[in-house]
Amino acid sequence: MSTTRGTIEMTAAMAISGTVGAFVVFSGQPVIDVVLWRCAFGAIPLLIACAALGLLRRDIITPRQFLLAALGGVAIVANWLLLFAAYPLASISIATAVYNTQPFMLVAFGALFLGERLTAHKLAWLGIAFAGVVLIANAKAGDGGTNYLAGILLALGAAFFYAVAALVTKRLTGVPPHLIALIQVGVGMLMAAPFAGLSDLPTSPQTWASLVAIGVVHTGLVYILLYGAIQKLPTHLIGALSFIYPVVAIVVDFVVFGHRLGALQLLGAAAILVAAAAMTLGWTPFAKPGQARASG
Numbered sequence: 128m129s130t131t132r133g134t135i136e137m138t139a140a141m142a143i144s145g146t147v148g149a150f151v152v153f154s155g156q157p158v159i160d161v162v163l164w165r166c167a168f169g170a171i172p173l174l175i176a177c178a179a180l181g182l183l184r185r186d187i188i189t190p191r192q193f194l195l196a197a198l199g200g201v202a203i204v205a206n207w208l209l210l211f212a213a214y215p216l217a218s219i220s221i222a223t224a225v226y227n228t229q230p231f232m233l234v235a236f237g238a239l240f241l242g243e244r245l246t247a248h249k250l251a252w253l254g255i256a257f258a259g260v261v262l263i264a265n266a267k268a269g270d271g272g273t274n275y276l277a278g279i280l281l282a283l284g285a286a287f288f289y290a291v292a293a294l295v296t297k298r299l300t301g302v303p304p305h306l307i308a309l310i311q312v313g314v315g316m317l318m319a320a321p322f323a324g325l326s327d328l329p330t331s332p333q334t335w336a337s338l339v340a341i342g343v344v345h346t347g348l349v350y351i352l353l354y355g356a357i358q359k360l361p362t363h364l365i366g367a368l369s370f371i372y373p374v375v376a377i378v379v380d381f382v383v384f385g386h387r388l389g390a391l392q393l394l395g396a397a398a399i400l401v402a403a404a405a406m407t408l409g410w411t412p413f414a415k416p417g418q419a420r421a422s423g
Contacts, residue, residue, distance in 0.1 A: 133359025137368040140352035145375025147345040148219035149383050151211050154337035156329065158211045161341065162204060163323040166315035168342020169350075173309040176351050182306045195298050196307045200314030202292035207315075210285035217278025219380040220388055221263055223373045224396035225282035228256055230406045232290035240294065248411045252402040259398030266391040304354040312346065366407035373400055 151161055177183050188196070213222035231253050237243035264279055292311075299307055329335060357365060377396070380386045388396060404410075 129359045130361075130364075133356040134364065134368065136352045137356035137360060137365060138371060140349045140356060141368055141371035142375050143345060143349050143352075144372045145223075146379050147341060148214050148223065148376055149379050150337045150341050150345065151214055152219070152384070154329075154334050154341070155331075156334065156338070157324065158208055159319055160323045161211055161338065162207050162315060163319035164338040165207065165341045165346050166204075166312040166319065168339050169346030170309060170312045170316070170342075172343055172347030173305060173312060173350060176305050176347075177303075177309050180303065180305060182303050187306060188302055192299055192302050193310065195295055196302065196310040197314050199292045199295035199299075199307065200311035201318065202288045202295065203311050204315040204318050206285045206288040206292060208285075209281045209288065213278040213281035213285065215278075216274045217282060218386045219384070220377040220386055220396065221275075221392060222278055222282040222285075223376040223380075224399050225260060225263060225279050226286050226289075227370075227373050227399055227403045228260065228283065229286040229289045229293075230403045231256055232287055233293055234406065236290055236294045241297075249406060252406045252410075256399050256402040256406075259395040259402065262391050262395030262398065266389055266395065304357070305350065308350045308354075363408055367404070369407070370400060370404050 154161055156164075210222060210226055213226075216222075217225070234243070234245070234249055234253070238245050260279070260283070264276060296307065329338070356368075360368075373396075377388070381388075
């Protein structure tokens with residue numbers, strides 16, 4: 128029963144996340160403004176959740192842990208800024224596909240900073256994902272698509288900062304994840320406020336509806352669903368369900384905005400997503416059957 132509920136929560140969280148790009152575009156706002164309001168409106172459900180769970184106590188987190196959580200918040204905000212900036216340049220589909228190179232960046236960080244071993248299988252999947260990025264980048268190279276290539280680089284940068292945030296979060300074992308998320312959006316507000324257009328606020332109800340949805344639904348609600356699911360599900364199932372997000376994003380981009388991927392783009396996106404899934408789920412197709420079972 129617990130696993131079933133966790134699966135429903137994780138599926139909902141990933142499906143909702145896949146629509147965030149559309150709402151960013153609908154808002155029509157500068158990226159820095161979207162991030163500010165995402166943090167501001169996202170803080171509301173997270174604050175309510177933390178209060179309900181009794182997490183607003185000084186003994187819950189040490190000063191060092193608070194600083195680490197804040198550092199993770201800086202990385203998360205950089206991640207959002209770069210990803211949202213990539214959407215209009217490379218399309219939601221392409222930006223999301225390239226963004227899903229993040230598992231490989233986490234593996235690289237693990238090897239560099241945590242002493243984790245790089246296996247031949249991981250290097251093979253990394254090579255496939257890299258080939259996917261090259262295919263996507265070359266898809267419009269002949270058209271002189273400078274903005275397109277810039278969008279791909281921004282999505283790669285977003286993946287890098289997501290990996291940084293994940294690495295920092297690994298150091299926060301024992302700190303309630305809802306509290307970490309609240310600290311991160313608080314940091315995001317402080318970072319974005321000085322640069323946002325607060326003197327020229329939106330007047331369109333549609334714009335405000337989009338910004339509220341990005342904050343309350345795509346941030347606050349998604350975090351709560353996601354962390355609830357993580358407590359109930361085995362790691363392999365969490366990894367498998369996380370790939371609902373890019374699939375939904377690609378479908379939404381096609382249905383809402385009519386962005387159809389070309390053959391090279393489709394092949395590249397598929398290569399990245401398959402390789403990322405393989406890395407996340409620990410697939411070892413190049414091993415002998417007995418070795419594969421042993422490594423699992």
